[in-house]
């Protein structure tokens with residue numbers, strides 16, 4: 001009896017991972033942590049958010065509620081955040097109490113496209129031509145200097161293509177700046193439009209000792225600014241892949257990342273790699289690692305946080321992930337045919353447990369591992385079509 005009680009006590013003293021945010025990334029992290037016997041706590045304003053359905057304890061609170069942030073820290077041994085558009089003050093408060101992965105200084109860089117791109121440029125890392133503007137006049141002269149087409153983006157709070165507009169006619173520069181709410185306090189970044197051959201990303205894991213492992217390069221297809229498909233191995237040359245990995249590792253090292261950093265990049269038609277943006281967390285383009293790699297991006301983050309050795313990041317087989325946006329629900333009159341998806345050999349269905357669908361909302365994804373990347377791509381696309389009843 002005593003022995004049994006002792007064992008249970010041991011189990012309960014295992015580390016607890018705190019997750020700021022309760023979306024699908026937090027949910028998948030909590031699932032990976034639980035497999036290894038760790039506990040998790042989440043914080044999110046949503047009572048029944050995707051993360052809360054999986055974590056041991058869920059704190060319902062606004063992201064800027066410092067008292068709640070302290071509670072999350074108190075209930076955790078180590079803390080991470082699952083999105084970068086958070087009030088930095090809350091994360092800084094948590095970091096005073098418990099180790100945060102990656103540190104608030106990394107978060108500060110990734111929260112602001114001006115700081116992020118300026119730092120890349122200072123590090124000698126290729127980025128699209130850009131200028132940061134704070135008035136209509138500055139916007140006009142930046143568009144003149146860079147030359148249309150350009151992409152204008154808010155420097156903060158953008159995600160899934162939100163807070164962006166493509167300007168094809170220089171005469172629209174002022175309108176676009178105003179449309180994005182640009183002002184002296186709300187700067188806008190004007191970027192040259194990259195006529196890329198492909199988009200790729202690399203999730204780089206870096207542990208407390210500074211050891212790094214990069215997950216295989218993913219080729220990403222975006223539709224309407226939102227990730228649609230990830231294809232691994234990316235269908236580019238080995239040189240481009242090696243360069244993408246090298247860039248990701250330079251950034252992870254340069255920012256002194258402890259945890260994960262995802263680097264989104266453009267590959268130009270000349271084979272040059274340009275950094276688009278950074279995310280200091282697991283990434284949608286890394287969901288393929290759950291079935292595709294020996295260790296998933298979520299398990300890797302959990303291992304790093306609790307101070308365990310990093311896992312093998314090798315690809316098991318060619319893998320393709322397709323996102324399931326609310327659009328799938330719309331096409332299927334509200335009830336997608338999951339039976340048709342699960343009836344397809346090799347299709348793995350992930351649904352995030354979100355209560356309501358909306359066009360453009362990330363609701364889940366399908367991953368397919370195949371003998372070849374072409375086969376995996378064909379099956380993954382067919383599975384999504386099948387969900388829509390096509």
Ligand SMILES: Nc1ncnc2c1ncn2[C@@H]1O[C@H](COP(=O)(O)OP(=O)(O)O)[C@@H](O)[C@H]1O
Pocket residue numbers: 128151158159160161162191192193194195199222225226264276277
């Ligand atoms: N300078 C650019 N040139 C060409 N396409 C771009 C550029 N910037 C963004 N895009 C397209 O828009 C997508 C979303 O932009 P991104 O900067 O990654 O913002 P978000 O934070 O919304 O993901 C990119 O993945 C890419 O497809």
Ligand SMILES: [Mg+2]
Pocket residue numbers: 160264277
């Ligand atoms: Mg992006």
